[in-house]
Amino acid sequence: MARAHSVQRKTATTVACWLVGLVIFFPILWMAITSFKTELEAVNIPPSFLAFDWTIENYEIVQERSNYLRFVGNSILLAVGSTLVGLLFAIPAAWAMAFAPGKRTKDLLLWMLSTKMMPPVGALIPIYLLFRDFGLLDSRGGLIAVLFLLNLPILIWMLFTYFKEIPGEILEAARMDGATLWREIVYVLTPMAIPGIASTVLLNIILAWNEAFWTLNLTTSDAAPLTVFIASYSSPEGLFWAKLSAASTLAIAPILVLGWFSQKQLVRGLTFGAVK
């Protein structure tokens, strides 16, 4: 009786989980399906789910109209570049906060996080003007700087949480062994924190990859990443749902693959330290 009950429960839970998963995934699935429709079928009411003439012409047109690979290149450069620059600052910062905290460290951490609560549009005009005056508009360097600063609080927070878990005595042992501060961070702290750093890097790459507000406002062509590529399909001539879907599918494909292969790391990273 109890056994049957528990099997029932398990089945119900599984079904519920799949339902929730499908609801969350549905827009992405719908987008992928739409990308294989003609423009006419894409706006048909009632929409057809699978029974339509599958076509890849949208992908061909998208590829003809714009150089997809250039956008991908920019996206990779911006996401990876801003993450690497971020690490360079975030690792020492997180080290200091975790192992040599001052009286105001907690306040500092909260203040950093609070900057993420401000709507980015509030900073758009000053940053735009700075970019214009320094000739950074539509430059990869400028955008890397913005993305890096944007995500730095999250990088520091995540690394801080990981570093807190590392026993301070091990770093003290390195110090007693004659390691300078730099060597202590490079040879002892960083290798020990590799799992944490890896998931922080992954999350940061995803955040930077998907960042649309700043990339749309600060670039036009040279430094434009995939977000701009997608946005270009909602043009003044009207919305082209099928082509927009094809472009979006192409844009999220790389990050989807990356996410798929690293989901274990990501989940571990996001819940790290939640349970001792």
Place this chain on the structure above:
Amino acid sequence: MGRIQLKGVRKAFGEVIIIPSIDLDIGDGEFVVFVGPSGCGKSTLLRLIAGLEDVTGGHIEIDGVDMTNVPPAKRGLSMVFQSYALYPHMSVRNNIAFGLKMAGQAPDVIKQKVEKAAATLNLSSYLDRKPRQLSGGQRQRVAIGRAIVREPKAFLFDEPLSNLDAALRVQMRIEVTRLQKQLGTTAIYVTHDQVEAMTMADKIVVLNGGKIEQYGSPLQLYEKPANLFVAGFIGSPKMNFVTGELARQQGAATIGVRPEHLKIERDGTGGWQGTIAVAEHLGSDTFLYVDAGPLGMLTARYIGELSLHAGDHVSLVPEPARIHRFDESGNALRG
């Protein structure tokens, strides 16, 4: 060489004073144990010597050179931590070699030194393992290997054996003592276990509330405790203390007698009368916890087996020459 001198060393964390002022002179090659109850400042004192904490005042000299503001890496000391603090991502070999690598020694010299240290500590067959693949005792040995391989001026041990089980602790205690004598390197060893202190030390520093209560050889501390605190802390089981009329007759505020210096007499009439509350028979020793009425609970130790049991009446006769006398402020009275 490894002479360590503390001159008026003071440590405070904000408003809280951990160590008011300590002067101490540790000679080259000595094995000195800091012992005291938890929170007495012994670990802090060790960390001050290591340089892992900054002093609030005073000076620390190593071989006559002022090292007060020198970073830990440059003091030429090595430390063994309570948690072992091995580098989990490195093999045993690299753990031991790390300090030598940091010092920029040649790879062949490092290899030779690591293997020598490993042989000394019976670690040769574990060199390529990671710390997580070792037992507690082996990890502790790696931590010691890491300390000795650098040929430091002094070893600092911070309760290194407290994570080991009792049997292993005794074995490691002997190994550490032997190793220190063999190398002739100065060692400072922090423990809260007075048996470890008595067995390992050339000299013991008894700390309480950040102050040195007494500094001397184990037997000096046992035979001539400077005050009530040292008398009660050193020796196991604890010394018996008696106050009141009996103490006043001896010209003291408190008198103390160690359990092993009480002669146990069945149905005796002299000495201190009482009833056995608990009797512990270890074969090698017999411990009696005696309820002596107005004198309180007294502990007596008999070497060998004594067939006495709870409820039996005994009298305890202190050896006159072994009675310690203390004045009102707890300091020992001599003569």
